[in-house]
Amino acid sequence: MKEGYVMECRNLTKKFGNFTALKQIDLKLERGRIIGLLGPNGSGKTTLIKLLNGLLVPTEGEILVNGKAPCPETKAKVSYLPDNNYLSSWMSVHQMINYYGDFYADFDKQKAYDMLANLGLDPKQRFKTMSKGMKEKVQLVLVMSRNADLYCLDEPIGGVDPATRDYILRTIITNYAEDSTVLISTHLISEVEKVLDEAIFIKQGELVRHSSVEEIRNTYNSSVDALFREEFKC
Secondary structure, eight states: OOOSOSEEEEEEEEEETTEEEEEEEEEEEOSSOEEEEEOOTTSSHHHHHHHHTTSSOOSEEEEEETTBOSSHHHHTTEEEEOSSOOSOTTSBHHHHHHHHHHHOTTBOHHHHHHHHHHTTOOTTSBGGGSOHHHHHHHHHHHHHTBOOSEEEEESTTTTSOHHHHHHHHHHHHTSSOTTOEEEEEESOHHHHGGGOSEEEEEETTEEEEEEEHHHHHHHHSSOHHHHHHHHTOO
C-alpha cells in the first residue's frame, strides 16, 4: 500500500465574498477506506470536493492530494463524479467509454464494459434515451473504471429509486482498489451507512466529527444516521 495520506486539509478556509463556505478545516484521509462526507444541503460538502479537485482555490490554508496541492499530477489520481450530469446526451455509452479511454491514461475499458454488463446496460444505447437511474449508473461506471487513488462521489445516490441506490452502492464497494479511498458526499445517511468505514460530519462549513463507524457504534451505541440526526437536529 502507498504511504502517506491520500488527502489532507490544513486550516482550510473558503470564502465567497462575505460568506464563509468552509472554516478552518483540519482533516486527514487514510488510504483503503470508504468515507462518508455527511451534512445537510449547503453545509460545504461540494465546496470541499471542488477544492480537492482543483476547481476552486482556498482562501486560506491548504488542501493536499498525495502530499501535493491540486495540480495536473494530482488530478490524474482523482476520479470525480459531480452532483450534476456532465455527459453529452447525443453520445452512446460506447462512445463515452472511448472518450474516457482517450482522455484518462488510467481508464480501464474492459472494467467499464464488465460493469455495464453487470448493471444490465447496453453500450450501444444513447445517453439521451436513458432514464435518470440509468444515467446515474453510466456516470458511476465511467468514474469507477479509472484506477485512481481517490474517488470523489458527490451525491451519487441522490434522486434515484431505492433499487438503483443499492445497485450504485454495490458497484462502488466492488470496484475500487484496496489502497484507494472512496469519499462519498451525501445527505442520505441511512442509505450509505452500510458501506462506510468512516464518517465525517460537516455543518455550516465546520468539521464537527471525523470518526470510524465502528467507534460511533461502540462509543455512542448508535447508528451513524441516528447520531447524525441527534447532532444536526434543529
